[in-house]
Amino acid sequence: xxxxxxxxxxxxxxxxxxxxxxxxxxxxxxxxxxxxxxxxxxxxxxxxxxxxxxxxxxxxxxxxxxxxxxxxxxxxxxxxxxxxxxxxxxxxxxxxxxxxxxxxxxxxxxxxxxxxxxxxxxxxxxxxxxxxxxxxxxxxxxxxxxxxxxxxxxxxxxxxxxxxxxxxxxxxxxxxxxxxxxxxxxxxxxxxxxxxxxxxxxxxxxxxxxxxxxxxxxxxxxxxxxxxxxxxxxxxxxxxxxxxxxxxxxxxxxxxxxxxxxxxxxxxxxxxxxxxxxxxxxxxxxxxxxxxxxxxxxxxxxxxxxxxxxxxxxxxxxxxxxxxx
Amino acid sequence: xxxxxxxxxxxxxxxxxxxxxxxxxxxxxxxxxxxxxxxxxxxxxxxxxxxxxxxxxxxxxxxxxxxxxxxxxxxxxxxxxxxxxxxxxxxxxxxxxxxxxxxxxxxxxxxxxxxxxxxxxxxxxxxxxxxxx
Ligand SMILES: Nc1nc2c(ncn2[C@@H]2O[C@H](COP(=O)(O)OP(=O)(O)O)[C@@H](O)[C@H]2O)c(=O)[nH]1
Ligand SMILES: [Mg+2]
Numbered sequence: 001x002x003x004x005x006x007x008x009x010x011x012x013x014x015x016x017x018x019x020x021x022x023x024x025x026x027x028x029x030x031x032x033x034x035x036x037x038x039x040x041x042x043x044x045x046x047x048x049x050x051x052x053x054x055x056x057x058x059x060x061x062x063x064x065x066x067x068x069x070x071x072x073x074x075x076x077x078x079x080x081x082x083x084x085x086x087x088x089x090x091x092x093x094x095x096x097x098x099x100x101x102x103x104x105x106x107x108x109x110x111x112x113x114x115x116x117x118x119x120x121x122x123x124x125x126x127x128x129x130x131x132x133x134x135x136x137x138x139x140x141x142x143x144x145x146x147x148x149x150x151x152x153x154x155x156x157x158x159x160x161x162x163x164x165x166x167x168x169x170x171x172x173x174x175x176x177x178x179x180x181x182x183x184x185x186x187x188x189x190x191x192x193x194x195x196x197x198x199x200x201x202x203x204x205x206x207x208x209x210x211x212x213x214x215x216x217x218x219x220x221x222x223x224x225x226x227x228x229x230x231x232x233x234x235x236x237x238x239x240x241x242x243x244x245x246x247x248x249x250x251x252x253x254x255x256x257x258x259x260x261x262x263x264x265x266x267x268x269x270x271x272x273x274x275x276x277x278x279x280x281x282x283x284x285x286x287x288x289x290x291x292x293x294x295x296x297x298x299x300x301x302x303x304x305x306x307x308x309x310x311x312x313x314x315x316x317x318x319x320x321x322x323x324x325x
Numbered sequence: 326x327x328x329x330x331x332x333x334x335x336x337x338x339x340x341x342x343x344x345x346x347x348x349x350x351x352x353x354x355x356x357x358x359x360x361x362x363x364x365x366x367x368x369x370x371x372x373x374x375x376x377x378x379x380x381x382x383x384x385x386x387x388x389x390x391x392x393x394x395x396x397x398x399x400x401x402x403x404x405x406x407x408x409x410x411x412x413x414x415x416x417x418x419x420x421x422x423x424x425x426x427x428x429x430x431x432x433x434x435x436x437x438x439x440x441x442x443x444x445x446x447x448x449x450x451x452x453x454x455x456x457x458x
Contacts, residue, residue, distance in 0.1 A: 022408065025379035033327035096328070097353035103374070104363035110370045117377055119360045121328070 009037075013044060014141070021116065024143050028118060031135035039275065042135050048142045051264070053080075053251055054150065056166030058128060058191065063172045064104035064198040067234035068243075069149055072110055075244035081147040082182075084116045087151045088129050088134060091121040098122075102151060116145070127161025129154030134271040137165060163191055164270050167260050168251050170243075172195045174214065175204040189215055193229055193250055196243055200231035247279035287311050329357040329452050332380040334371040335364045336387040336399065345386035346446070348415055352384070355393040355445040368399035375403070375410050381452045397429040411451050415444075 015023035031038060036268075037139035057065050070086060076083055087102035100119035109115040113123070123130045129152055140148050153229045161171055171192035189278055197209045216226040233250055254260050295302065331351045335342050342364050349359045360378045362371060375383050383403075385396060396414055403410055414426060415435040423434045433447050 021376055022379075025377060028328070029327055092353060095354050096356045098328075098358045099349055099353045100358060100360045101363075104361060107363050107370070119378060121358050121359075154405045195455070251406050 022259045026138055028136055029131040045142045050141050050144055052141055052145050054167045054319050055149045056150045056162035056169040058152040058162050059172035063174050064180045064234040065172050066102040068172060068198060071234055071237050071240040072244050075241055076147060077114055082114050082145045083147045084140045084145040085149045086118055086120055088122050088153045089122045090153045091124045093124055122153045131160045133154060135164055162291060165261055168193050172196045172198050174199045175202045176207045177208055194227055194228040196232045198232045198234050205231055240312050283315050329381050329407045331357050331368055331382050331384055332360045332378055333384045334362045334366055336366055336385050336395045337391045338365060339363050341388060342393055351441045368402050369397055371399055372402040374408055376408060381412055381434040383410055383412045385414045392418055396426055400430045
């Protein structure tokens with residue numbers, strides 16, 4: 001994205017603050033792209049007082065995550081004035097394009113002013129969500145959403161990013177999944193605070209539920225509570241009210257125990273770490289490029305330890321001077 | 326530059342979306358992010374989707390022959406919402422109607438048989454022009 005002129009940027013932020021959905025939508029796009037000015041832009045919307053309930057929903061593709069969100073929204077809207085949904089789908093590795101179809105299942109909510117749905121591409125990242133996710137959630141918080149639901153790309157693998165960005169994680173599985181549990185061992189089962197066996201209208205649902213419960217109980221002490229498992233039929237809405245109720249209860253329970261706060265601290269820590277690494281990686285890349293063009297031929301006579309030391313001092317000096325300007 | 330974001334919308338009451346899905350795939354393979362709305366959308370719904378998704382362009386797929394009624398309504402709704410988002414139409418549209426739609430602000434009409442390359446090229450050109458502002 002071309003970088004914004006200061007005037008454009010101020011207008012955008014002004015509109016955002018006065019509640020313009022168009023400005024929110026624009027800023028979310030800006031945050032997804034690699035703009036250098038992203039940090040400045042985001043920095044100016046902080047501090048953010050509002051802390052929404054961030055619910056992560058993960059599970060294999062086709063398990064019914066989007067359909068379930070569609071149903072959950074009806075229940076959660078009775079509790080929250082404004083809810084945002086971030087629905088991730090995979091970026092095609094070959095072409096860089098993406099087909100984002102999650103909102104088809106949530107089309108019933110389009111007339112509801114209290115629901116904002118945004119389709120996102122994962123930009124080929126392994127974690128199930130895109131690179132700008134911290135900025136995205138920051139913007140949605142600042143805009144005043146009370147709840148943010150994040151649907152991850154369903155690879156069936158353990159999407160560790162969702163654990164990091166969400167207050168609470170719901171894992172959606174389907175009948176027949178039981179057989180795969182043994183093979184996966186940890187992974188997806190360690191990810192969830194709650195589990196739904198969706199498509200419970202299909203054969204084998206009960207057996208799957210039992211198997212998942214057994215696997216979750218495994219290796220847990222008898223006093224430690226295993227995560228709850230719910231049978232749902234997203235297409236008909238069966239089990240959804242119960243699931244929604246339990247999600248809210250769990251959120252409050254973990255809140256009282258200080259777990260939610262601890263997870264949020266972790267989230268901020270990870271975000272800061274990511275920004276530092278990103279910045280350092282950029283500096284390193286430019287030094288390595290310089291090395292390749294200027295010194296590569298004399299590599300045999302170079303003391304790599306000395307050179308690394310010299311470059312580190314150089315980078316820090318340059319950074320300091322940049323700050324003074 | 327961020328990826329081009331195209332909302333592909335099915336306006337009207339017919340429930341067939343093969344055409345919309347095929348064109349979505351072509352645009353995706355051309356490196357764009359394609360947001361699909363699903364079938365039976367009203368012009369007002371599509372306008373809201375485009376708002377939420379920060380769309381660079383809306384591609385309307387239409388089979389029912391109701392394009393003369395529905396597409397101008399979409400364009401009017403976009404204007405009312407102060408959204409400057411170009412609209413293109415794909416589907417079976419007679420020549421007379423093409424002129425009518427273009428007079429209402431539709432940027433391009435793709436009838437069956439239009440080569441994919443031409444669709445992609447046109448979409449790219451319209452978005453580039455708009456982004457250059
Ligand atoms: N039989 C049945 N089909 C379902 C159920 N939930 C979702 N589906 C269907 O499963 C398919 C994938 O659903 P979707 O919500 O897109 O899954 P996602 O990829 O996990 O988001 C769709 O065709 C849904 O209609 C369910 O409870 N029972
Ligand atoms: Mg989905």
